[in-house]
Amino acid sequence: MKPKFLRVIPECYVDTNLIEYLLDAKVNHQHSCTKVVGLLKNKFKDQFAIGIIDKDKVEMGFLKECDEIAKTTHLTLLKHRDRKQYLITIHPAVDRFILDCAEAENVNPEAFNLPSKLNEFTKISKSVTSNTDTRFKALFQAVKLNREFRNLQNSLSYMIINNYQIDDLKLRELFEED
Amino acid sequence: MRRLSIKNFGPIQDASLDLGQVNVIIGQQSSGKSCVLKTACYCAWVEKRIELTQDSNPFSNKSEFIEILAYYYNMTGYIREDTYIEYETNHLKFSYNNSDQSFIMNWKSGHWTYKRPKVSYVPADRNLVAAIPGWSTLPLDENLLEFMSNWDKARKFFGKEEDILGLGISYMYDKQTNTDKIQLRNGVPMMLKESSSGIQSLFPMFVHLDYMTKGQYEDDKAKTSYDQKEERKKLLEILYEKFHKSLSLEHGTEIETIDGIEYRFTDKKEASYFKRILNNYTKTDHSEIFLEEPEDNLFPPTQCQLVNWLVESIRKHRDMLFVATHSPYILNQFIKADPKGLTIFFTHQLDEEQQLYSVRQLNEEEVREIYDNGVDMFFNFEAYV
Numbered sequence: 001m002k003p004k005f006l007r008v009i010p011e012c013y014v015d016t017n018l019i020e021y022l023l024d025a026k027v028n029h030q031h032s033c034t035k036v037v038g039l040l041k042n043k044f045k046d047q048f049a050i051g052i053i054d055k056d057k058v059e060m061g062f063l064k065e066c067d068e069i070a071k072t073t074h075l076t077l078l079k080h081r082d083r084k085q086y087l088i089t090i091h092p093a094v095d096r097f098i099l100d101c102a103e104a105e106n107v108n109p110e111a112f113n114l115p116s117k118l119n120e121f122t123k124i125s126k127s128v129t130s131n132t133d134t135r136f137k138a139l140f141q142a143v144k145l146n147r148e149f150r151n152l153q154n155s156l157s158y159m160i161i162n163n164y165q166i167d168d169l170k171l172r173e174l175f176e177e178d
Numbered sequence: 179m180r181r182l183s184i185k186n187f188g189p190i191q192d193a194s195l196d197l198g199q200v201n202v203i204i205g206q207q208s209s210g211k212s213c214v215l216k217t218a219c220y221c222a223w224v225e226k227r228i229e230l231t232q233d234s235n236p237f238s239n240k241s242e243f244i245e246i247l248a249y250y251y252n253m254t255g256y257i258r259e260d261t262y263i264e265y266e267t268n269h270l271k272f273s274y275n276n277s278d279q280s281f282i283m284n285w286k287s288g289h290w291t292y293k294r295p296k297v298s299y300v301p302a303d304r305n306l307v308a309a310i311p312g313w314s315t316l317p318l319d320e321n322l323l324e325f326m327s328n329w330d331k332a333r334k335f336f337g338k339e340e341d342i343l344g345l346g347i348s349y350m351y352d353k354q355t356n357t358d359k360i361q362l363r364n365g366v367p368m369m370l371k372e373s374s375s376g377i378q379s380l381f382p383m384f385v386h387l388d389y390m391t392k393g394q395y396e397d398d399k400a401k402t403s404y405d406q407k408e409e410r411k412k413l414l415e416i417l418y419e420k421f422h423k424s425l426s427l428e429h430g431t432e433i434e435t436i437d438g439i440e441y442r443f444t445d446k447k448e449a450s451y452f453k454r455i456l457n458n459y460t461k462t463d464h465s466e467i468f469l470e471e472p473e474d475n476l477f478p479p480t481q482c483q484l485v486n487w488l489v490e491s492i493r494k495h496r497d498m499l500f501v502a503t504h505s506p507y508i509l510n511q512f513i514k515a516d517p518k519g520l521t522i523f524f525t526h527q528l529d530e531e532q533q534l535y536s537v538r539q540l541n542e543e544e545v546r547e548i549y550d551n552g553v554d555m556f557f558n559f560e561a562y563v
Contacts, residue, residue: 001563002561004547004561006547006551006553007551016557026558026560026561027561028551028552028553028558029554029557029558030552030554030557031554031556031557035554038552039552042552043550043551043552044552131557131560132560
């Protein structure tokens with residue numbers, strides 16, 4: 001059985017697939033950004049946790065309680081002002097992020113039996129089986145050296161290991177590293 | 179202790195379940211939840227039949243065991259050449275192997291500790307009872323007819339239920355017209371069949387379960403019916419004969435009169451032991467309820483209220499409850515209401531191509547972890563496989 005990081009809370013199936021690939025672990029998949037933010041605000045109120053949501057559906061109320069600490073083309077890392085909680089938003093959404101990263105690495109999703117056009121790719125990424133779909137895993141493997149993929153992986157790993165002792169400067173470095 | 183194993187039956191390739199007092203099974207559509215629920219209910223019924231007759235022969239005739247199950251629940255297509263079902267409690271253990279059509283039953287050391295349950299399956303299509311007035315004459319499946327007949331007994335017993343689950347809606351059975359009515363908070367009466375889909379689903383289930391967990395113990399009519407008396411008479415003969423054999427009472431000198439007939443025992447202690455066993459076999463001790471999708475058409479807070487009511491209702495007689503659900507509200511409310519007495523199962527795929535599934539049982543630590551971390555099990559099966 002793979003390790004479980006239940007304080008890492010992504011929304012949507014393909015986000016979960018991506019994060020689980022990057023961490024080689026199981027995470028706490030929630031089915032909407034309101035559920036992710038709900039867990040941060042209520043269940044983990046005074047505890048360390050990381051939410052991962054698409055930028056296009058951000059819960060504005062919670063966002064206003066956070067400060068931006070790092071940013072890349074598609075990813076923004078936010079930290080809650082009063083709690084040891086982090087939120088990563090993906091801009092504009094995870095499907096576009098994956099396609100852009102693939103393009104940057106000259107990887108064609110069609111080589112993995114996935115569509116390269118956004119609307120078709122989105123359709124598949126919304127399917128309930130996309131969190132275990134091995135085609136996505138193969139695509140991630142091909143794109144794994146992409147800078148944003150790598151930075152996301154490194155900063156998540158750093159946060160999981162250090163949780164309450166996270167150094168935000170070090171985290172920023174990892175998140176924005178060239 | 180209640181253990182069920184199912185192999186190669188319907189979508190279930192291999193499943194072993196240790197059932198507790200409150201059990202919940204979740205899983206994707208067509209992954210075998212109802213198959214497990216129906217098989218568990220059937221096995222509880224078979225155990226009861228064997229106990230009340232002290233005879234397993236009716237199930238030993240070739241494929242009789244599996245055929246009754248398949249006929250009753252419309253599962254003929256589920257049977258495979260190598261279907262295997264095994265069921266074990268403290269009282270007995272039986273298994274059916276379809277490859278050689280063998281049914282084997284053995285008594286266990288707790289044989290005489292059996293306590294008679296009332297076994298009931300509450301199907302997902304229960305709302306039909308509100309919509310079909312002459313249901314008893316229709317060619318519906320046996321499972322649904324059985325539920326309808328149980329519900330009929332329950333509604334006649336209760337007559338009226340005030341303010342169900344705090345919804346402000348009351349239920350009434352009208353004897354003269356043989357119809358079900360409800361009364362809204364504002365006093366407006368309405369036929370049950372004209373009410374909302376949620377009410378049509380909830381009320382038959384509620385009235386039936388209220389009878390199963392409470393009403394049946396107060397129902398004097400049911401206790402003194404001719405059938406009950408006849409059954410007790412027969413059971414007394416069967417049990418005494420078995421008991422007699424097991425204790426070699428040929429030379430007993432203690433004579434005890436039970437139901438007007440004299441029986442011979444070694445001493446007073448033995449006679450009192452026998453009477454206690456007889457009582458356990460003839461009087462319903464508790465219910466074993468197999469409930470399919472209690473959430474049907476219900477507003478989420480009502481689902482939570484229903485779970486709270488269920489957990490409270492089964493407490494008095496330590497009823498056994500096995501629920502199949504697609505609702506995170508139902509699952510989470512069970513975890514919240516009774517995390518210690520709860521056993522959670524989920525179906526998971528073993529073979530994608532052939533759509534074959536197994537059942538995984540969460541341990542206490544995992545249930546705690548799910549609750550503490552707000553894990554939505556419906557989206558995180560894979561983390562627990």
